[in-house]
């Protein structure tokens with residue numbers, strides 16, 4: 015008997031998750047007292063939710079608040095805080111009616127893709143890219159279109175690259191700061207892309223999950239430049255709340271009801287307790303900014319030390335907590351290179367093939383959101399290993 019299986023189940027693995035498994039196995043195999051594996055493969059802040067947010071969660075649970083479903087778009091009070099956040103960070107009006115709370119940014123992607131596109135539609139993005147963009151689009155029968163970017167465009171799309179596409183795509187995904195390269199679009203570049211998309215009826219999806227994690231560059235939201243853009247954000251990175259699984263979208267007027275219908279059916283709501291916690295995280299600026307200062311110190315240390323350790327060609331470290339290293343002078347198999355680095359230097363990093371199926375064998379991604387002392391130790395180990 016051959017039961018039918020859906021093609022969606024053929025989505026490739028998110029390889030970083032496999033590296034995490036390998037790093038865990040390596041750690042477990044080490045004798046007691048041996049130097050631990052340094053974790054630079056995963057983009058997960060080690061700091062946990064800010065203390066004020068955890069306290070709010072504890073208060074809500076002690077008060078016996080029933081943690082039920084919320085409205086599909088989330089607690090009204092949280093949506094209003096997100097709306098205020100758009101005003102205070104970007105000077106942008108994003109009324110609570112257009113804010114949808116989601117199950118992380120990950121939960122926002124299928125909602126956005128299904129509301130904006132049909133099967134067979136073409137959605138462009140820069141290569142290298144965050145792998146789930148492609149894997150979710152393909153699982154939904156949509157077609158990713160890769161824009162070949164590199165250091166010359168800071169691994170970001172440009173209007174010229176979009177103009178060169180024939181036929182025009184139905185959508186474009188941008189991320190600034192981006193994963194894996196950690197590079198940003200300047201506000202005027204984002205504005206030009208957003209306006210081009212609006213004028214050409216290309217639906218722009220702007221993944222703003224790394225906002226707040228940038229080191230001197232100005233930041234802008236696509237919502238400032240386009241009435242048709244979908245903005246996606248999350249409490250996972252700046253707010254340090256990965257496991258709470260809360261994100262949000264700022265929706266264009268025409269997609270509010272379509273996304274709401276999808277959210278009601280697909281997710282019902284984001285977890286209630288996590289929404290309470292997320293709302294309180296907006297009041298934890300001091301702690302969150304202290305985290306950012308720590309990332310900045312690690313970034314500065316690694317940018318100074320890695321070239322001497324044989325990683326001379328690093329992407330400009332504008333934001334997020336990633337460095338994308340061109341290792342073409344050391345390998346043409348980034349997976350094997352990362353495996354060897356883990357085994358011999360005890361440093362785990364993500365191979366570029368996860369983010370770029372064609373050129374990725376020449377790159378690897380270091381994530382520097384782990385403890386600062388670990389980042390310094392990684393720099394030393396890699397210098398000795400070279």
Ligand SMILES: Cc1ncc(COP(=O)(O)O)c(C=O)c1O
Nearest residue numbers: 057118119120144193223248250
């Ligand atoms: C660019 C980008 N978008 C979205 C996500 C998913 O985040 P969330 O935890 O909010 O689902 C990640 C996670 O690493 C990411 O790097």
